[in-house]
Amino acid sequence: MVVRLLHGAGLRSSHLHAMSLGSVALCLCLWIRAKTVDQHERGNAERRALFTGLWPPTLWLIGDSLREHE
Template identity: 75%
Template sequence: MIAQLHRIGVRSAYLQAASMGSVALCIGLWIRAKTVDQEERGNAERRALFVGLWPPTLWLIGDTLRELE
């Protein structure tokens, strides 16, 4: 899978930038969750936590691509 990503032009810097962007997205979603009413808050917090799982995955894929480069 990593070799195929490299072959189609995905670079490690792209994935590491996406990782940092998902951290910002997670924080934004978490702040937004505090502004919605109580009925929707649980779903909004779960969405923020789900997005919070992306950064380590994207970063590690980027590290693996960097080794290939």
């Protein structure tokens, strides 16, 4: 059902795979940035990077589902 909605909205598997790779890069950038902030803000910045690190597998699997649907 969700896959049909995403496909109908114009998303393709290559879009989701690219988003997955982009979120890996975003996670790395946020992690590096977390090392540059002061100690008081570092915990928040690291949690943001870890949360972003959870996105790639989800996006990749949705992309795989869309590829099977295509």
